[in-house]
Amino acid sequence: xxxxxxxxxxxxxxxxxxxxxxxxxxxxxxxxxxxxxxxxxxxxxxxxxxxxxxxxxxxxxxxxxxxxxxxxxxxxxxxxxxxxxxxxxxxxxxxxxxxxxxxxxxxxxxxxxxxxxxxxxxxxxxxxxxxxxxxxxxxxxxxxxxxxxxxxxxxxxxxxxxxxxxxxxxxxxxxxxxxxxxxxxxxxxxxxxxxxxxxxxxxxxxxxxxxxxxxxxxxxxxxxxxxxxxxxxxxxxxxxxxx
Numbered sequence: 001x002x003x004x005x006x007x008x009x010x011x012x013x014x015x016x017x018x019x020x021x022x023x024x025x026x027x028x029x030x031x032x033x034x035x036x037x038x039x040x041x042x043x044x045x046x047x048x049x050x051x052x053x054x055x056x057x058x059x060x061x062x063x064x065x066x067x068x069x070x071x072x073x074x075x076x077x078x079x080x081x082x083x084x085x086x087x088x089x090x091x092x093x094x095x096x097x098x099x100x101x102x103x104x105x106x107x108x109x110x111x112x113x114x115x116x117x118x119x120x121x122x123x124x125x126x127x128x129x130x131x132x133x134x135x136x137x138x139x140x141x142x143x144x145x146x147x148x149x150x151x152x153x154x155x156x157x158x159x160x161x162x163x164x165x166x167x168x169x170x171x172x173x174x175x176x177x178x179x180x181x182x183x184x185x186x187x188x189x190x191x192x193x194x195x196x197x198x199x200x201x202x203x204x205x206x207x208x209x210x211x212x213x214x215x216x217x218x219x220x221x222x223x224x225x226x227x228x229x230x231x232x233x234x235x236x237x238x239x240x241x242x243x
Contacts (some may be wrong), residue, residue, distance in 0.1 A: 003058040008066040020055075020077055023047045036076075038110035044076040049116060052077060056084030056120075064089050080113055087120030094127045098134055105138070108145045111180050118152040125157065132158060132166075139170055144178040151184040159188075159195040168192065168203045182213045190220035193235070194227050201231075204238055211240045 001019040005012060029046025033039070059067050064085050071082050086104045091097040101121065108114045124131050131153075138150035151174070154167045171185050189209075192200040209217070218239050222232050 003055065004062040005066070006063050008063065008070045010070055013067075013070040013072075016071075017073055017075065017078065020045060020047065020075065020081075023051060023055075023077075032112075036110050036112050039076050039112070043074055047077045049080075052080050052116075053084055053120075056081050056088060059085050060088035076113070079107055080116055082107070083113055083117035084120050087117065087122060089123075091123055091126075094130050097123055097127055098131070105146055105149055108149060110145075111148070111183075114145060114148050114180075115152055118149060118156055121153065121156075124153065128157070132163060136170070139174060144176050144181050147174060147176055147178075147181050148184045151181070151188050155184070155188040155191050159192050161196065164192065164196040164199050168200065168207075172203075172208050177210070182210070183216065185209065186213050186216035186220055189217040190224060193221050193231070194224055197231065201234075204235075211242075215239055 001015060003016070024045040024047060026046055028048060029041070029044050032046060033041040033044045036044070059081070067085055068082060071078060073079075083104055086100050089100060091100065104117060108117065135150040135153055138146040141147060151171065154163075154170065158164075158167050167188070171188055174181065174185060176182075189200065189204070192203075204214075204217075207214070218235050221227050221235050227235075
C-alpha cells in the first residue's frame with residue numbers, strides 16, 4: 001500500500017487497516033499480548049515495533065496530520081502507529097507540539113504504547129525547557145498513564161546535569177503506587193545512575209521511594225551494562241531488607 005498521501009480519506013484509512021492485518025504474525029501476537037496485559041488480545045494483531053516504526057515513517061513523509069484526523073481504530077498497532085506519527089510531525093511552535101502530545105496522551109493505556117510514544121518524541125529537543133515545565137501537569141494528573149508518560153519522557157530526554165536535580169525531585173514526589181508508575185520510577189532512577197552517577201547515588205541515600213520501588217531500581221542498576229562493577233557492588237549494600 002502507498003502510505004505517502006497528500007490527503008487521507010476514510011477509504012484510504014480502511015485500506016490501511018486492511019494493510020496492517022496483512023502484516024500480522026500470530027506467533028508474535030501470542031507472545032506480545034502476554035507482555036501487555038492492559039491491552040485486550042483481541043485488539044492486537046502481532047506486528048513488531050521496528051515494522052510499525054517503518055510504517056509510521058512512511059506515513060510521515062506525506063500528510064501525517066491528515067492521517068491522524070481519520071485514524072480511529074482501537075487496534076493496538078493502529079494506536080501505536082498514531083503515536084509514532086505524532087512524534088514525527090514537524091511542529092509550527094510549542095503550542096502546536098503540546099496540542100499533539102496532549103491529544104495522544106489521552107489514548108495511552110498500556111506501558112508499550114506509552115514507552116514507544118515517548119521515545120519517538122524527537123521534537124522535545126526543540127522545546128526542551130518549555131516542555132519540561134509542561135510535563136509537570138502530567139505528574140499532577142490523576143491519570144497514572146500520564147504520570148508514566150512524564151517519567152519516561154524525563155528518562156529519555158532530561159537525564160543530564162541541567163535537569164537531574166529537578167528530575168529526581170519530581171520522581172520522588174510521585175505518590176501513585178500503580179505498578180506501571182512504580183516500575184517507571186525504578187527504571188528512571190537506574191538510568192539516572194548510569195548517566196548522572198554521583199547525584200543519583202546521593203539521592204538513593206535520601207528519598208521517599210517505597211521499599212519495593214527502591215529495591216527494583218537497585219536491581220535494574222545491577223542488571224545494567226552501563227554501570228561499572230564497583231558501583232554495582234556498592235549499590236547492593238543499599239538494598240533494603242525486610243525486617
